[in-house]
Amino acid sequence: xxxxxxxxxxxxxxxxxxxxLRAVRAGARLVVVDPRxxxxxxxxxxxxxxxxxxxxxxxxAIAHEIIAAGLVHEEFVARATTGYAEFAAQVADWSPxxxxxxxxxxxxxxxxxxxxxxxxxxAQLCWTLGITEHRSGVDNxxxxxxxxxxxxxxxRWGSGLSPLRGQNNVQGGGDMGALPNRLPGFQAVTDPxxxxxxxxxxxxxxxxxxxxxxxxxxxxxxxGDLRAVYVLGENPAQSEADVTRARRLLGDLxxxxxxxxxxxxxxxxxxxxxxxxxxxxxxxxxxxxxxxxVQRVRAAVRPPQGARDDLAILTAVxxxxxxxxxxxxxxxxxxxxxxxxxxxxxxxxxxxxALGGIQWPCPSETGLEPSFLHGRLWADDPAERxxxxxxxxxxxxxxxxxxxxxxxxxLTTGRRLDSYNTGVQTRRFSSPLRFGETVDLSPADADALxxxxxxxxxxxxxxxAVEAPVRIDPGLRAGLAFMTLHFGDDVDTNRxxxxxxxxKSGTAEFKATAVRIERIPAPVGAPDAPPAR
Amino acid sequence: MxxxxxxxxxxxxxxxTVTVDGRTVEVPDGATVLDACTAAGVDTPTLCxxxxxxxxxxxxxxVVDVAGSRALVPSCSRRAExxxxxxxxxxxxxxARRMVLELLASSVDLSLxxxxxxxxxxxxxxxxxxxxxxxxxxxxxxxxxxxxVRDYSRCILCYQxxxxxxxxxxxxxxxxxxxxxxxxxxxxxxxxTLPDSACVYCGNCIEVCPTDAxxxxxxxxxxxxxxxxxxxxxxxxxxxxxxxxxxTLTLHVQRGATDDEGDRIVKVTSPHGxxxxxxxxxxxxxxxxxxxxx
Numbered sequence: 001x002x003x004x005x006x007x008x009x010x011x012x013x014x015x016x017x018x019x020x021l022r023a024v025r026a027g028a029r030l031v032v033v034d035p036r037x038x039x040x041x042x043x044x045x046x047x048x049x050x051x052x053x054x055x056x057x058x059x060x061a062i063a064h065e066i067i068a069a070g071l072v073h074e075e076f077v078a079r080a081t082t083g084y085a086e087f088a089a090q091v092a093d094w095s096p097x098x099x100x101x102x103x104x105x106x107x108x109x110x111x112x113x114x115x116x117x118x119x120x121x122x123a124q125l126c127w128t129l130g131i132t133e134h135r136s137g138v139d140n141x142x143x144x145x146x147x148x149x150x151x152x153x154x155x156r157w158g159s160g161l162s163p164l165r166g167q168n169n170v171q172g173g174g175d176m177g178a179l180p181n182r183l184p185g186f187q188a189v190t191d192p193x194x195x196x197x198x199x200x201x202x203x204x205x206x207x208x209x210x211x212x213x214x215x216x217x218x219x220x221x222x223x224g225d226l227r228a229v230y231v232l233g234e235n236p237a238q239s240e241a242d243v244t245r246a247r248r249l250l251g252d253l254x255x256x257x258x259x260x261x262x263x264x265x266x267x268x269x270x271x272x273x274x275x276x277x278x279x280x281x282x283x284x285x286x287x288x289x290x291x292x293x294v295q296r297v298r299a300a301v302r303p304p305q306g307a308r309d310d311l312a313i314l315t316a317v318x319x320x321x322x323x324x325x326x327x328x329x330x331x332x333x334x335x336x337x338x339x340x341x342x343x344x345x346x347x348x349x350x351x352x353x354a355l356g357g358i359q360w361p362c363p364s365e366t367g368l369e370p371s372f373l374h375g376r377l378w379a380d381d382p383a384e385r386x387x388x389x390x391x392x393x394x395x396x397x398x399x400x401x402x403x404x405x406x407x408x409x410x411l412t413t414g415r416r417l418d419s420y421n422t423g424v425q426t427r428r429f430s431s432p433l434r435f436g437e438t439v440d441l442s443p444a445d446a447d448a449l450x451x452x453x454x455x456x457x458x459x460x461x462x463x464x465a466v467e468a469p470v471r472i473d474p475g476l477r478a479g480l481a482f483m484t485l486h487f488g489d490d491v492d493t494n495r496x497x498x499x500x501x502x503x504k505s506g507t508a509e510f511k512a513t514a515v516r517i518e519r520i521p522a523p524v525g526a527p528d529a530p531p532a533r
Numbered sequence: 534m535x536x537x538x539x540x541x542x543x544x545x546x547x548x549x550t551v552t553v554d555g556r557t558v559e560v561p562d563g564a565t566v567l568d569a570c571t572a573a574g575v576d577t578p579t580l581c582x583x584x585x586x587x588x589x590x591x592x593x594x595x596v597v598d599v600a601g602s603r604a605l606v607p608s609c610s611r612r613a614e615x616x617x618x619x620x621x622x623x624x625x626x627x628x629a630r631r632m633v634l635e636l637l638a639s640s641v642d643l644s645l646x647x648x649x650x651x652x653x654x655x656x657x658x659x660x661x662x663x664x665x666x667x668x669x670x671x672x673x674x675x676x677x678x679x680x681x682v683r684d685y686s687r688c689i690l691c692y693q694x695x696x697x698x699x700x701x702x703x704x705x706x707x708x709x710x711x712x713x714x715x716x717x718x719x720x721x722x723x724x725x726t727l728p729d730s731a732c733v734y735c736g737n738c739i740e741v742c743p744t745d746a747x748x749x750x751x752x753x754x755x756x757x758x759x760x761x762x763x764x765x766x767x768x769x770x771x772x773x774x775x776x777x778x779x780x781t782l783t784l785h786v787q788r789g790a791t792d793d794e795g796d797r798i799v800k801v802t803s804p805h806g807x808x809x810x811x812x813x814x815x816x817x818x819x820x821x822x823x824x825x826x827x
Contacts, residue, residue, distance in 0.1 A: 014735065014815035016778045021704050043704070165777025261825075278825045280774040281784060281798070287772050289779025289809070300769035300784040301796045301825060356807065357779070417733060418816045420775045428824035430679035431816060432728045 001120035003113075005033040005144060006055065006130020006511075010040040011417040013128075013164050016290070029120065031113050033058065034130065035412060036482060037475035046113055049477060052410050053134055053399035053512045054103035059143035060396075061099030061107075062114040063091040066150055069111075071118035073152035080377040080388050081149050087391035102396075104477075118151045122158035129166060129414070133511045135400050138504035142392035149389055155374035165290040167421075168280065172288030175344075175360070176337065180211030185341025198340045204323075213506035215499075221249040228255040232310065233276070237266040238422040239485065241508035242463055243494035259313060264424055265488070276310050277303040283310065285330045286352065288360075291371070294347055295357035399512035400500030403479075407462065407514035409445065411481045413493060419486035426486065437484060437491035438471035441517065444478035446470060449517055458518040459483070464495030467520065481515065551617040566597060566608035566619055575621050578630060578652045580637070581691030582609040583741045585805050585812045586701055589692045594633045594652075598623045605629055627656055634658035639667045640715075642687045645745035668715060674753070677726040680734045680820045682753045685718055687746035694719060694738035694747060702813050707732040736819035740802060740812050751799045755787070761799075762787055770804065775817040780810045782818055798822045 002020050009017040017040065024030050024043060032044040033055075041047040050058055066072060067088055077084050096107035103110075117123055125148055131140045145154075145161060153159040165171050177184040183206065187194035195206045212220055218240070220226035229250070240246035250256060250269045258270040267273045277283050282303040288294050303309075308316075312328040319325075326332060331349050338345050346362040361369050379385040403410060415421075418431040439459050441451070451457055451470045458467050459481075468483065468491045476482060483493045500509040543563025550559045551566075553573035560569045565588075570577045581592035590607035598620035599606045605625060620626060634653055638660035643649045652658070675683040690710065699706050707730045711720035721730035739747040755761040765788040773780040785800035801819050805812035 013776050013778050015780050015810055015813055015818075018702060018811070018813055025700070167777055168772055168774045168779060170777060278774075281769075281771055281822065281825060287779065289772075290777040291779070293779055293809075295772045295779055295781070297771045298769050300767070300771060300786050301798060304795070356781075357809075418821075420817060420821075425824040426775070426817065426821055428827040429821045430823075431820070432678040432680060432732075432734060433816065 001029045001031070001116060001123040003031045003033070003117060003123065003125045004040055004044075005125065005127040006132075006140075007032075007126055007128035007164055008034065008036070008038040008040045008130075008414060009126070009128070009164060010038065010043065012166070012415050013290075014417065016164060029116055031116060033113075035410075035477070035480055036473075037477075041475070046109060046116065048105045048109050048113055051102070051104040052412050052480070053136075053509075054099075054105075054396075055131060055134070055140045056136065056143045056394055056396040057094060057099045058103045058105055058110065059140075059147055060091045060094035061096045061103070061105075061110045062117065063087070063146055063150055064094045064099075065096055065111050065114035066118045066147075067091065069115065069118070071115065072150055073118075076152035076377070077150065080152075080155075080385060081391055082388045083391035083393070086393050087146060090393050102398075117147065117153070120153075122156065123148075123151065123153040124158065124160055124162060125153065126162040126164055128164045130511060132163070132502075132505065132507055133413075133509060134507075135500045135502045135509045136394075136397040137502040137507050139392070139394035139397070142394050145389075146391050146394075149391055154389070155372065155377040157370070157372055160372050160374075162290065166415075168289065169287035171290060171292060172286065172294070175288055175292075175341075180213050180216075183340070184337050185343050187341070201336060201340050215501045215506040215508065218246060218249055218499075221253065227253060228257075229253055230257040230259070231266055231270075232259045233261075233279075235260075235264045235266045235422045235424055237264070237269060238488040238492075238494065240499070241494055241497040241510055242499040243488075243492060243497075244464060245499065246494075259310065260424075261307070262424055264422075274313050275304075275307045276313060277307045279310060282307070283330070285311070286334065286349075289357075292359045293357040294344070294352055294360065294362075296349065296352055399514075400509055401462065401498045401512060401514040403514050407460075407516050409479055409481050409515050409517060411439075411459070411461070411483060411496060411513040411515045412511050413483055413485055413497065413513075416484055416486065419484065421485065422488050423486040427489075435471075437468050437487035437493070439468045439517065440471045440473040440476060440482040442476035442478045442480060443472055443474055445476075445481070445517070446472045449519065451517070451519060456520060458520055459496060459515050460518055461496035461498070461513050461515045463498065464492075466491050466493060466495055481517070485510075549613045549615050549617075551613050551615070551619055553619045554621055560613050564613050566599070566606060566611045566613050566617070567595060569613045569617075569619060570597065570608055570621055577608055577621065578648065579609055580646070580689055580743055581693065583691075583693045583743065586693045586696045586741055589696070592633065592637070592689060592691060594630055594637075596626060596629050597621050598626055631656040631658045635660045635662065637689055639663045640669045641689050641744070642671070642684075643689075643744060645687065646743060670715075670718075675726075676750075676753070678728055678734070679750050680816070681736060681739055681750055682748050683719075683727075684746050684748065687744045688719060689744055689746075690717060690719070691743060693741040693743065697737045697741045697813075702811070703733075703735055703737050705731055705733050705735070708738070734816040734820060735814060736801075736816070737813045739819075740805075740814075749800045751797075755799060760790075762790070765790070766799065773814070773818040775815075775821060778809060780814055780818050781807045782814070782822075784822065795826070797826060 029045045031046045032041040033048045035052050096110040100107045148154040148161050175186050181189050183198050237247050256270045257272045258267040259274040259276050260267050280297050281300045284299050285297050286294050315328040342363050343360040346364045347358045376386050418433045419426040453472050455470050485493050496513050497510050547562035548559045551569050556573050558573045577595050579595045588610035590610040595608045596605035597608045600618035635658045671686045698708050767786050769784050773782050783802045784798050787797050787799045803810040803812050803814050
């Protein structure tokens with residue numbers, strides 16, 4: 001069985017979805033939890049039409065039903081988990097009927113999904129940004145983890161929890177320590193043992209406290225504590241929620257450096273722009289995919305004149321700062337990582353090449369670990385089983401931007417098949433599927449507003465307004481609208497979104513904005529103005 | 534459990550012994566006659582057979598003689614059975630392969646199909662013997678989008694594109710076989726253009742097409758201009774940048790004719806043995822590379 005929760009994998013992870021389809025054809029059941037009836041949901045045995053931001057009540061109701069029906073994997077829960085009693089007490093309040101009132105998901109569907117998940121011999125629970133781009137993103141994930149623990153659907157081949165990563169190296173970036181609280185190898189900055197290991201190789205002390213995440217950096221820009229910023233391969237002037245504020249803060253910096261392939265909207269604000277090569281085809285290195293597989297990227301194309309490899313730029317900057325960090329050679333850098341990161345110690349480039357990629361953990365150059373994590377939880381020997389996995393008692397936090405009479409429609413955002421993020425790369429290829437930005441409305445809302453497909457309307461939130469043509473999507477339920485972030489040069493969707501941030505992850509609630517749709521009266525005397533009646 | 538051809542599931546670890554042209558070979562249980570021929574070092578011509586699609590055995594160029602079998606046997610889909618005596622170069626086999634080559638090459642443009650010239654010499658095929666009035670599938674190239682073109686004058690109706698688009702990989706079902714007999718052709722619904730069809734431009738049909746009837750627009754345009762230069766092309770494997778799945782892209786790069794002319798990604802494929810892709814990509818991986826040239 002496969003559960004896709006807050007994921008439109010058919011469009012956003014198409015080749016992963018091929019694997020899902022192969023499983024479905026072989027008899028696996030597919031459950032899709034999504035506010036929209038997406039192309040993914042079309043393939044599902046069960047589609048749970050959840051209201052945006054109601055993930056925790058839905059997960060709690062599924063847990064409630066699993067417990068009430070006696071379908072808990074009691075042996076696993078007893079041996080490998082902690083906190084079950086507190087968790088069970090909490091979800092006891094969340095009957096499917098109570099949840100239906102706040103999730104919109106009919107109670108019988110909740111029961112069907114709960115029974116299917118709990119009784120499946122193997123079940124994979126996957127999610128994407130529909131879970132994490134909320135101010136309760138981390139708690140949403142924990143609520144899903146509870147379901148896996150309840151049924152023992154973790155730590156076994158074919159059973160597990162899978163966040164589907166949105167970028168080719170978002171996993172690898174974190175693994176390499178490009179997070180404010182992590183060292184290379186995903187080791188905590190606050191872990192003295194890890195720091196000592198890194199310091200021994202680097203020959204420099206490592207500050208023992210966490211840095212600021214992106215959201216905290218913007219907050220520090222607001223207070224003036226952060227006055228210089230160096231942005232690599234990111235376009236916050238278009239990708240941040242409440243982008244008007246982001247642009248103001250970036251523009252007010254004393255010094256902004258942007259390293260990118262293109263003169264992005266962020267680069268336009270910069271004091272210094274460092275032209276970089278395309279890491280996936282003009283440079284050598286590695287990336288790590290969603291299944292923790294480290295794979296080689298290779299230079300295939302000579303870069304344009306003046307563009308330099310990211311590594312060459314960074315080593316040159318380090319040199320100028322008086323701290324040489326070694327030659328700009330990716331394999332040398334990788335071998336340094338292997339010395340500080342036990343997860344990667346066994347992954348030589350030769351071996352990565354020979355095996356077509358290696359999944360971490362890979363502590364040794366001989367042998368490979370199982371392709372799934374947490375198998376220890378099933379060990380008979382308590383010592384080998386190690387620390388039990390905790391159930392999490394998480395409370396529902398509704399979206400920060402409430403619906404109201406003047407903002408009655410829930411706008412959610414996502415990607416389309418042929419485009420990627422702010423479109424910096426994808427708008428540069430000609431796609432027959434592309435129709436530019438639209439505001440997608442349900443047939444019922446379009447009817448109530450009296451708008452026709454293609455009519456340009458104003459979408460207004462508590463922070464800003466944009467104009468976009470209407471597209472009618474029968475996959476949307478009444479009260480739900482959809483836009484992308486792909487065409488910010490034309491329609492700045494992030495003027496609408498809210499910078500309501502999950503304090504644990506620093507991720508903004510891109511998925512839940514309250515809006516209203518306004519018709520734009522034709523200007524008086526305009527040639528296409530309808531005749532007065 | 535059966536495979537796509539209805540065969541029972543093979544026993545793991547078991548082997549089957551057969552003879553190929555008198556040589557004894559041992560192959561894993563579940564292997565095809567074609568696998569046995571390959572194991573015996575015999576080169577077998579194939580056209581409709583692809584390594585990522587369940588064999589349809591429609592072209593019949595891979596046929597072999599099997600002792601005790603009245604009809605010739607398509608080696609690509611027939612399972613090797615214990616004691617099978619396989620003949621790959623009997624007069625019957627040579628005659629059948631020659632006829633298949635002559636019938637196909639007289640009606641279909643196979644000029645871009647690998648090995649056809651070599652096989653034609655091997656089997657003495659003379660497609661011109663049917664005369665200048667022999668029926669052909671010649672028709673204008675369908676150029677209706679910037680991603681790929683469809684030249685059905687090169688199509689041998691191997692079904693691989695429809696299977697890749699349909700239930701074997703993509704599940705988009707934008708194309709199917711329409712018409713009957715010699716008039717049968719690969720078509721979108723009501724023969725609409727690709728932009729009006731269900732096509733999502735994954736290009737997984739191009740990946741499996743054995744005759745280059747389906748071709749990247751970049752390749753088609755370069756060929757039309759006389760600028761397609763395989764001798765200046767390299768292939769490099771890297772990883773797609775457009776999501777977290779980690780699909781291997783094989784970038785086919787054509788170096789500029791002069792130093793001033795930059796490199797160009799002219800085609801993108803994926804290794805058929807990749808555990809991530811199985812040779813498949815989406816529109817972004819297949820056609821989205823152009824941004825590095827902008």
